[in-house]
Amino acid sequence: MSSLAEIARICGVSVGAASKALSGKAGVSEATRQRILSVAAQHHYRPNRLVHAIQSGRSMTVGLTCNDFRNDFSGRIVEGMLEALYGADYDAIVISWDLCVHEGEKVLRTFAERRVDGLLMFPPADQPSQAYLQELKTFRRPIVVVDQTFAGVEDYDFVGSRDFEGGGLATEHLIGLGHRDIANLYYGKTSTGRARLEGFREAMQRHGLPVRGNWLAEIGRYDGNLDEPYELARRLLSQKDRPTALLAFNDPVAVQVLAAAHDLGVRVPEELSVVGFADLKMASHIRPRLTTVAQNPDELGRRAAARLLSRIGEDGNGSAADGPGVVERVPVSLVVRDSTRPPARGA
Amino acid sequence: MSSLAEIARICGVSVGAASKALSGKAGVSEATRQRILSVAAQHHYRPNRLVHAIQSGRSMTVGLTCNDFRNDFSGRIVEGMLEALYGADYDAIVISWDLCVHEGEKVLRTFAERRVDGLLMFPPADQPSQAYLQELKTFRRPIVVVDQTFAGVEDYDFVGSRDFEGGGLATEHLIGLGHRDIANLYYGKTSTGRARLEGFREAMQRHGLPVRGNWLAEIGRYDGNLDEPYELARRLLSQKDRPTALLAFNDPVAVQVLAAAHDLGVRVPEELSVVGFADLKMASHIRPRLTTVAQNPDELGRRAAARLLSRIGEDGNGSAADGPGVVERVPVSLVVRDSTRPPARGA
């Protein structure tokens, strides 16, 4: 990789002159500038941005920790982020959240040592260690938490979805169809899961409908296989007094509900209405097409990145010191498809 | 962010001494070292890795371009890469491939300016511009292409799956079940799609079975909605002489085939056997569970990263100059589930 010094030497000028010529600054004759420019192009000269980062104190990079890239939801969040960052000439250094949980402090140290200008945290359900939270405190740069909150990050900016409203929307939809016996397969370990459940509860209460204990199932372990959600759904649907409708934590869980119903011979939507959450691509691909609460992951990612960039712009290490973070909630909307319909039997 | 100079000043030593103490080098008394260490810890001193990158000529970062993070396949590749990189104390600067296609040269320039030590390219179907390929040539660092090849990158190292064998495996499975009338919904725009089709062709030929033109459908446009694959499947299955089995380009396409079959009232697997490719999570979640050719994306990612790291280790700008790149093919395997069974009517 040819250096400025080489270019300067070839052109017979000082590095200072070469620097000015290449950066478009005044102080060199047009002839000299052209000569330098052409030599630089010939030699594929690429200015070393690391130097600029050191000199300016801005690395023009942000750290990005993501829980998993395996689904259409987090993937689109990441894409939204990358898009917004790219537009601001920023790049992302990406580390998977798994590593954050297991070696969290080390990961944060890496980010600090690489002098990222800010941090985008897309956390999963697993609560990070105390050491991690501790290290976060000493991370003197803006942080934006995305989608999910957890204990210890209340002070940072947050961009998420209107999960509570989403839970309400889904419930209202089912109640509007005439359902009264509504089950909920929720994921209490995450802030989103709890909010959706609360939205459900509140809507049920508003309509004077009871939330029955045996129609409430909590997912304890959420992994890629989704074995537990499947089993829970199966158990729930095997009961004598089966619900006529079910709200799932999200689309993948809803797919497990469909699978369990299928395996038990319970027809959807004839005998059971199912609502998901997220509106992943799969939701409209499977049969029956899934009714779900659509989120806007791209927007989530873009807004999170935009907020971080604006914090970085504010300068003055806009970290926790500034007091409680700003909370932004992206709207959700109900998408009605084929997995819901009025109940067959009277409630 | 406190600097070494500050730490040194506080301790009343030279920066040189502080540097030695913190890096564990000899040349400072144990007492001094301890003092420096404790002051550094108190002030949350984080060495500036950008400086180290400049001094050593190694940034300990690699560029990673990915076509889309939206699915379980590419996501797991990326995770495999991040895992391997992290183990070698490397980090990834991630840019989405979309940007590579549209502003490819600019993206590569960014990587060059950030002095990444190598490049992991996970390309999609879209052929990048000439300007991009041109810029690639002047990128004097190792490059590893993953999963998919395209014209102009034959000289770089490549890590992909045994797509050809996979196509053969799937076909042999169907033939073994007694199918003779096998359709193929393929994606000719990608190297993987072409290889799978060839594997199919070769297997059919080996068994003396004809590949019928009207049972061969090429996907022209592959996007997230998969509207075209759905339509193609629908048309294919609406023919008078319907095939008894169908090979899909990949799992998402197979899901569209299931949807089309469902919508036409064609029962799977009773009237139609369907085989996918990839073994995404969804494959075992949907009903009927999908028979598919399993790939190993994590391994793909890990191997690609390992190969890149080894090239970087070799030093001497191991780029195209070294002649044709090494090609590595990760094995695939058939996973038989519920979407395939012997044909009902005689062939």
Add this chain to the structure above:
DNA sequence: CTGAAAGCGCTTACAG
């Protein structure tokens, strides 16, 4: 054991 100096690749005031 400790400090002063050079150097990594650049930019930016400051002299000629």
Add this chain to the structure above:
DNA sequence: CTGAAAGCGCTTACAG
């Protein structure tokens, strides 16, 4: 218009 020098934050020979 052009060059020499200082400085960004560090490391590493080289003197004391």
